[in-house]
Amino acid sequence: MSVKVNINQDLQQYAAKQEVVEVGGSTVGQCIADLVQQFPDLKPELFGKDGELLEYIEIYVNMESAYPEEMAKPVSDGDEISIIQMIFGG
Amino acid sequence: MLTSYDRERYDRQMIIQGFGREGQEKLKRAKVFIAGVGGLGCAVAIYLIAAGVGRIRIADHGVVELSNLNRQILYWDDDIGKDKVDSAVEKLKQLNHQVEVEMVKGTIDESSISKLVAGFDLIIDAMDNLPTRYLLNQAALENNTPLFHGAVQGLEGRAMTVIPGQTACLRCVYHRKLPQTKVPVLGATPAIIGSVQATEVIKYIVGIGKLLTNRLLVYNGLSMKFTEFRVKLDPDCEHCGQLAGGRS
Numbered sequence: 001m002s003v004k005v006n007i008n009q010d011l012q013q014y015a016a017k018q019e020v021v022e023v024g025g026s027t028v029g030q031c032i033a034d035l036v037q038q039f040p041d042l043k044p045e046l047f048g049k050d051g052e053l054l055e056y057i058e059i060y061v062n063m064e065s066a067y068p069e070e071m072a073k074p075v076s077d078g079d080e081i082s083i084i085q086m087i088f089g090g
Numbered sequence: 091m092l093t094s095y096d097r098e099r100y101d102r103q104m105i106i107q108g109f110g111r112e113g114q115e116k117l118k119r120a121k122v123f124i125a126g127v128g129g130l131g132c133a134v135a136i137y138l139i140a141a142g143v144g145r146i147r148i149a150d151h152g153v154v155e156l157s158n159l160n161r162q163i164l165y166w167d168d169d170i171g172k173d174k175v176d177s178a179v180e181k182l183k184q185l186n187h188q189v190e191v192e193m194v195k196g197t198i199d200e201s202s203i204s205k206l207v208a209g210f211d212l213i214i215d216a217m218d219n220l221p222t223r224y225l226l227n228q229a230a231l232e233n234n235t236p237l238f239h240g241a242v243q244g245l246e247g248r249a250m251t252v253i254p255g256q257t258a259c260l261r262c263v264y265h266r267k268l269p270q271t272k273v274p275v276l277g278a279t280p281a282i283i284g285s286v287q288a289t290e291v292i293k294y295i296v297g298i299g300k301l302l303t304n305r306l307l308v309y310n311g312l313s314m315k316f317t318e319f320r321v322k323l324d325p326d327c328e329h330c331g332q333l334a335g336g337r338s
Contacts, residue, residue: 009246009310019313055266064320067265082319084308086264087243089273090130090218090280 003031003075006082014041023081028059029071031081046083056086092118096188100142106298113296114142120295121145123210125198125226127178128152129161129275130216130240133284134291135178136164139186141292146182149194149206150174161277198222203229212291215239215260216284220268224329227252227260231330238290240283244274245311247283250302250321251290254333257303258321261329279311 005021012019021038025031036043048054059070060082066073075081092111097104100114120143124131127150135148152158152174154165162174169177175193182191196202198217207213207229215226215237223239230237230252237252239260252259286307293299306319325331 009312010244056268058265060319063318065263065322082317084319085243086220086266086268087241087246087248087273088218088220088223088268089241089243089275090126090128090216 001026001077003077004080005031005035006080008082008084010085011042011045011083014045015039026074026076027071028061028066028073028075028081031075032059032071032083058084058086060084091115096142103141108298109296113298116295116297117142117292118144120212121210122147122212122214122291123207124148124214124216125206125222126150126216126218127162127164127174128158128216128218129242129277129280130284130287131214132162132164132178133281134214134216134238134240134288135182135191136185137285137288138291139182139189139191141288142186143189143291143295145190145192147192147194147206147210148175148178149196149198149202150178151195151197161275161280163277163281198225200225207233207235211235212294213237214287214291216287218273219270220264223260223264228329230254231259231333236294238287238294240280240287242273242275242279242283245276245279247279247286247307247309247311249283249286249290249307249309250305251294253301253303254330256323258323259327259330262324262327263306263321276311279309282309282311 001024003023005023007015023031023034025034059066104114122143127148154169154172164178164181175195179193203225213230213235215223217223231254234254239250241248306321308317
């Protein structure tokens with residue numbers, strides 16, 4: 001099972017500057033766990049100390065919002081997960 | 091009614107397919123409220139005023155600072171220390187003396203929002219913080235007024251258009267709260283996103299093209315990519331869920 005994770009511009013510095021990473025898993029949570037295993041520096045950028053997804057991280061699967069219960073969302077071979085950060089500057 | 095001056099001034103946009111004199115007359119009659127005149131607000135205001143939108147109200151409480159000048163292009167070195175609204179109106183009136191530009195110096199908050207948007211056809215979200223963006227979203231929904239959202243950070247940007255009761259609102263897309271921090275911004279980023287917002291406004295008023303509704307446009311300047319995420323109206327949205335349910 002191969003799923004692509006598109007990593008937001010600001011987070012790429014924690015993933016060896018990669019924009020797209022191949023991961024394995026059958027849910028978003030499993031795929032992101034694999035991503036974090038490959039790039040441990042991403043963990044504090046995605047999750048709080050309580051293990052919950054940080055408030056400003058948004059997850060999309062195949063370009064559609066995975067909210068709510070993002071981590072439980074099932075994914076299939078060839079799916080794309082996108083991690084983006086909310087921004088508010090004007 | 092267009093004058094001979096209007097017909098010449100706006101000739102290059104009036105010859106766009108579907109635009110015509112009728113489109114220009116719609117622009118001339120339009121009343122647009124721009125919330126904030128920072129990086130995004132400067133870009134949006136310039137292009138709407140250049141396009142001949144009839145009446146524009148801009149609200150901002152800020153004073154021009156040196157650190158604004160890399161991106162807030164209505165302010166120049168000599169403007170440092172002046173109220174942003176005063177400095178902006180001076181340039182905007184020179185850009186197009188026919189457009190009625192009204193500047194309101196003040197904070198956009200729960201006590202002022204209703205009065206600020208009253209009587210205006212469209213709301214532009216050019217703010218620099220999420221709580222005020224949510225206030226604008228609620229005001230747009232309550233007044234059944236389209237909202238044109240833009241946000242920037244670094245070399246990234248977002249834009250989306252909201253038609254109340256019909257399409258996803260800002261709260262349908264942004265579910266959480268954000269810590270207020272100092273935001274890095276390259277000046278060209280709000281220029282790009284502000285231009286997207288201005289384009290959406292003009293398309294809406296004239297009635298051409300396909301709006302950026304139920305789609306969140308994400309601009310990545312580092313890789314120079316525009317990505318589109320599909321979003322949908324959330325029936326449980328705390329801002330528009332009831333509104334959408336009531337209309338369906």
